[in-house]
Amino acid sequence: MSPRGQAARAVPQPTQPPVRRPTVQDVAREAGVSPSTVSRALHTRGYASPAVRARVRAAAERIGYVTDHNARNLRSRTSTSIGVLISDLRNPFYADLAAGIEQELRSAGYQMVLVNDNGDPAEELQAAETLLAMRVPGVIVTPVTAKCPQVLQDNGVHVVCADRELSRSKSDVVLGDNETGARELTEHLIALGHTRIGLLIDETKWSTGAGRLAGFRAAHVDNDLTVDEDLIAYTSFDADAARLTTRKLLNDHDVTAIISANNVLAQGALAELKDRRLKIPRQISLAAYDDVPWMSLVQPALTTVDQSTVEMGRSCARLLLARIRGELTPKRRQVKVPARLIVRGSTGPAPR
Amino acid sequence: MSPRGQAARAVPQPTQPPVRRPTVQDVAREAGVSPSTVSRALHTRGYASPAVRARVRAAAERIGYVTDHNARNLRSRTSTSIGVLISDLRNPFYADLAAGIEQELRSAGYQMVLVNDNGDPAEELQAAETLLAMRVPGVIVTPVTAKCPQVLQDNGVHVVCADRELSRSKSDVVLGDNETGARELTEHLIALGHTRIGLLIDETKWSTGAGRLAGFRAAHVDNDLTVDEDLIAYTSFDADAARLTTRKLLNDHDVTAIISANNVLAQGALAELKDRRLKIPRQISLAAYDDVPWMSLVQPALTTVDQSTVEMGRSCARLLLARIRGELTPKRRQVKVPARLIVRGSTGPAPR
DNA sequence: GCGGAATGTGGTATCGATGCCACATTTCCG
DNA sequence: CGGAAATGTGGCATCGATACCACATTCCGC
Incomplete structure (x- = not known):
């Protein structure tokens, strides 16, 4: 209806006469x-x-x-509802993150308002506005755009960014140790004799992809190998795309191992390898960043880096609550959650 | 502190002077x-x-x-926050359900307050009380106890039960068509020549397990087979337990196929079969109820019943909103979401 | 041209809990 | 034993938006 701006929000409908609650x-x-x-x-x-x-x-x-929390919140100008803004609950990474957050919030007496933004800047921003309307004291967000944390903070809402950091961010942040994790994973392969390792990756603008790429490079440098830039295969955040990219990578280059930068891309890579009837790890090794349940169910089970996603969620919540309670110095905080290499059957000695 | 009852709730802490927001x-x-x-x-x-x-x-x-939603809600005695009470966000079934709910709620201008109850009656009840405090107009719950929906309804909150139905429930409910799904799955196996089919199942008190068991039986009856009660292997809702139960089932009986009643049990069953180096489906067929992503990634991919979990979530939300808006007659509603058999590689002709 | 219905806007009380201050009791100490 | 300090309670205003009613206009038709 309105040309733009102030979108017409759902207005509470005339519900039936509610039960009278004691005051x-x-x-x-x-x-x-x-x-x-x-x-x-x-x-x-x-x-x-x-x-x-x-x-x-x-x-x-x-x-x-x-x-009545509404009355309480109104009068006391606070709230025990915390906003959680993530991309996609159906991705186990985000689900685990949310589960960790919720657990910690609940045990501290707070509630979680969960919003999916589908990785879309517009939805993200709209969600931020909704959370402002709810007068939440804090928000945990896996940011898509810097504008979202910005808007929230400008309105006095505490923000913790989870999993990734956008440049020039002023918010507290909880990150996985992507560089170390990726380095260890890459070194594991190098130790097995691999020298031509493909990296399947979707983005390197966020700290997440950038860190993983950096770790990949660092491992090469530390072992006196040069990174063949052609083996860094950029794709989009989508299993099917990753599959095609993997296909191309295999067609054009003779890699002996592939690292997928996250759990979604790993699906595509695995599908392509299976499709080609390549013996894993005899003919090719496959490893992935971000351990999720299916990776230990497939045959052979995938060597991965577990980034303790649930714990990451808990950290986010703890940090945010500490901030809300004013227990922290103004200085911006950065928490790094350790990553752990899990070696399983999908990685083995380089062929020949 | 308090002996029992009225648990000491977190009280909004004295936060720093909040930004003055326009009124x-x-x-x-x-x-x-x-x-x-x-x-x-x-x-x-x-x-x-x-x-x-x-x-x-x-x-x-x-x-x-x-x-300011707090002020708005207080005055108008309504709210656009909806409570969602589930067992475990880390289980893809619940995550998908929540994702479907959230999507529908958000597009209708409502927010989702998500609470994990870990399948624990006490936590479930406490969550219900929290939602009462928030004055949510409705709650979607995968109930553990009948008391929870009861308490909510007694306080004038609309309730939609998702996925399962407790006896003597007075709430609206959205269910999967467990009986049909399980029947089709079983018939698929029977058509392949299987006559000794094991059923791995955890509960049959809720409509969910009861329905799946009923479908399993119905398929037998329709095909003039008698169900060997010993092949119905009861276990607990846990992958490791399911694995042991599967082991016992295989040791004690010569089944040619196994059906797992849900995605969690399927993990255990698959692990045991792999461990025994049984060729699937040559030596034994495996099928599962409730399709989740890993089932199409393993080799061979699992034959399953997809219960359209996301759609189930959407249905819940639509039903609840219709109820809240007073668009429905007082009569209790029951929505059945169709289940769909997906045949993959894990099921084949009965050996010999 | 006038009564009365439409139409649109302003005024005021109110939702329910809490912040703040005043005040009634006790307690304490010289 | 008197007065100050400590302690515990009650009263009242208030958070910000909306429900509801009153009222000023405009618009009709006869």
């Missing part, structure tokens, strides 16, 4: 104290004698009182 | 109208001339106004 007033009457006292007895850091506190709690329980 | 008042001043008019112009179904509406919108955009 602080009701509890006060029931317990024979004032509403203020009820509030203090139940929640606030304020004073309340143990006796009164117990009486109020009993009364609240008796009549089934449940605090 | 309706500010927009009103900027646009030269009254606050009431601003409200109507931006949101409410009320009247506002196009001219004023445009002017107000422009003003709002100019000063960066974002509605």
Whole structure:
């Protein structure tokens, strides 16, 4: 309807007459104290004698009182809802991340508002606006655009970026140790005698891809190998595309091992290798960054780097909560979650 | 601290002085109208001339106004946040379900508050209370206990149960067509000549397991086979347990095919078969209910029943929203999402 | 040209909990 | 034993948006 801007938001519809829920007033009457006292007895850091506190709690329980967060949030200008903005819940990486975040938030008494942005800048920005409207005190985001964290911070919302860092970011950030992980993975292959290793990768603008690429290079340098730039196969973030790119890589170059930069690309690479009936790891080795469950179910199981995704999520939540509680110095924080090489059957000595 | 009941909830901490956000008042001043008019112009179904509406919108955009949902919700006694209560985000089934729900909710202007209950009744109940506190108009839940939907409904919250139905449930529900799916899957095996088919299953109290078991039986009956009750192998919802159960099943009985009742059990079954170096499907066929990505990546790919989990999630959301908007008759609704047999390489003719 | 219906806008009370301050009691100590 | 400090409670205003009603205009038809 509106030409642009202020999109017409869903307006709460005229629902049926809701059940009347007990209020602080009701509890006060029931317990024979004032509403203020009820509030203090139940929640606030304020004073309340143990006796009164117990009486109020009993009364609240008796009549089934449940605090209204909307009223609470409005008055106290805070909220226990935290926004979580990720690309795609169906990707196990994001699901694990969200699971870790949720676990930590919940045990601290916070709630998670989860939004998929499908990796789309416009949706991401719209989600940010929604979270602003909800007056969340903090947001955890796997950013697509720098604008999103920017807008949030400009409005006083704490932001933790997860998994990746955009240039000129001012937010706290939790990253995997991509460089070390990729280096170890590459060195593992080099130690097996591989010298012509293909790298299947989709992006190198974000810290994630950039780090993995850097680790790949570093491993070569440390072992006096030069990286053949033609073996770095750029593709898009999509299994089918990765498959085609792998095909091309195999057609044009004689690599003895392939590293896929993430779990999505690995699907494509594996599919292509199987399709060619290549014996893994006898004829070619395959390894992937970002361990997800299927990688240990296929035959042979894939050698991978486990980036402790759930723990990464927990870290994000802990960091954000600490920030919200004002426990941190203003200085921007960067947390690095270690990555761990898991050697399985898909990597073996270089042929011949 | 408190002996029991009214758990001490996290209280919003004294955060740093938040940024002052523009209010309706500010927009009103900027646009030269009254606050009431601003409200109507931006949101409410009320009247506002196009001219004023445009002017107000422009003003709002100019000063960066974002509605405060807490205030809005408090006053209007509604909310656009929907609770989603599931067991385990790391299980692709739940992740897909949540993804479907989120997609539908978001496109309708609602938000998703996601809570993992880890399949634990206590956590489930606590989550329900949190959602009550948030005054969500509706909740989608994969119920563990009947008490949870009960409590919510008693407080006037609309509930849609997803994936399973507890006895004596009064809520709307969205189910997969477990019976048909399991019947088709079983019939597929029977058509291939299998007569001794093992069923690996964890629960049959919920409609989910019960339906799959019923379908399994029905296929036998329809084909004049009797079900050997010993081939129904009960296990717990855990891959390792399923593996042991599979081992026992193979040791004690000579089955020519195994059906796993869900994606988790399938992992255990597959692991055991691989461990025994059994040729699939030459020596034994394996099939699973609930198609998840890894099943098409393993070799041979698994024959499965795809229960359209994402679509199931969408259905839940659509049903709940319709209910909230009062578009439905009071009668309890039950939606059945069709299941689809996907034949892949893991099932073949019965040996000999 | 006038009564009365449409139409659009402003004013005010209110949603429910909490921040803040005042004040009634106790407690404590010289 | 008096007065100051400590302690615990109640009262009242307030967070920001919206529901609801009153009212000023404009628009009709007869």
